[in-house]
């Protein structure tokens with residue numbers, strides 16, 4: 001299959017494939033694999049490992065993630081390689097004797113670490129769909145870790161902002177415990193050794209032997225209770241994606257244990273009857289409608305969603321038009337609904353905004369959408385010297401203290417309570433969109449709870465407001481997540497008059513508290529097969545095509 005990309009002088013240059021990720025080095029490594037004849041799944045493997053080298057705050061081999069795919073034949077599927085709670089975990093593990101949550105225990109140090117799923121997930125993708133030898137896919141990252149990569153300005157700022165925490169958890173001499181400047185070279189020979197071990201021994205090279213032993217030792221030394229059995233028993237799961245229609249789009253996204261697909265479906269289907277494309281872009285009317293859909297969806301998220309292997313989730317009901325129309329019965333175009341008047345749940349969604357997403361399209365027409373994370377920036381800050389990486393703090397995505405029963409008898413956050421071997425609820429929303437049966441978008445974002453709204457708004461920009469993919473991504477975002485009952489706007493949100501009108505409807509927001517929302521990396525294919533790429537300028541994100 002041949003796609004086209006538009007260049008500045010609007011000639012059409014045929015291109016074979018695209019990789020858009022958080023870092024130039026990773027996108028280029030992915031593209032090299034495509035150039036060698038590898039497919040999008042091979043490039044997923046190579047890009048994942050490359051991000052673990054150059055993007056240590058979120059790229060990882062010690063976290064977890066989700067992949068949504070659509071093959072050239074139109075087959076779709078998804079892989080869950082989310083972390084799991086260790087066997088020793090229990091519902092009260094972050095509570096003191098008075099039942100109060102102990103501050104930071106689920107975020108920093110060994111007790112915050114979930115059993116990593118990334119390596120098992122990446123290798124599962126290779127086993128099922130890969131066409132090139134594993135060694136060819138890992139080798140570029142081994143070389144990158146050995147030769148080193150240059151620190152960017154944003155990366156230096158990010159590393160320096162966490163330096164004290166790195167030292168607090170790991171001691172003065174820890175690998176990242178120094179001040180970094182733009183242009184510094186980071187070589188990570190221990191990570192190169194670890195990647196080599198995975199290349200030689202596959203899953204056993206990570207989940208058994210000295211690599212696993214060094215993780216168990218360090219996690220437990222820093223307050224955790226993880227075992228070799230936790231590592232050796234980890235398995236990824238192929239899951240049916242969430243699939244729904246929106247006008248002439250078919251949207252394929254991640255199902256539980258991610259809330260991404262269900263919430264995205266809810267938001268899109270709640271606004272579908274209102275023909276948002278007829279409302280002026282970023283007008284008070286359009287913003288109000290989207291905010292009210294976001295509010296209602298996040299209320300459901302807290303109550304219903306968790307690991308489907310442990311809790312029954314009424315997922316088809318939650319995304320059905322009947323249910324969602326009913327949810328919008330109290331929508332008033334002239335008045336903000338109070339979150340306290342929206343039933344379901346009383347759990348505040350507090351999620352870190354550090355995660356990473358990449359999108360890949362190959363020359364055969366296979367599309368891959370991957371979001372992966374350590375949860376917080378640099379995860380738990382627990383750095384395992386022998387293997388050269390930080391461990392995740394994904395346990396913080398469980399509800400540390402489930403709330404009280406709701407009107408349906410469900411207990412708030414209970415669905416996402418901690419249990420051994422359970423997967424914590426996520427917001428990651430790797431997504432693929434078809435238009436009239438043909439591939440249209442591959443996209444996703446980091447951003448914790450703001451991931452879903454970032455994906456929601458990017459799809460609407462591209463489809464309803466007919467923007468190109470870069471403009472769809474650049475456009476300022478906003479976010480409402482039911483609790484707290486306030487809207488967040490990005491700093492460059494300029495529609496001040498419309499915002500004043502929103503205040504009059506009863507919406508709460510404080511523009512002084514604005515911050516960046518999401519970093520979407522996406523690929524778009526139009527009806528003529530012209531491909532365009534969008535890398536989010538909010539980060540160091542980079543689109544590479546060939």
Ligand code: GLY
Pocket residue numbers: 351352355373374375376397425426427428448449
């Ligand atoms: N840890 C971020 C997420 O899974 O949504």
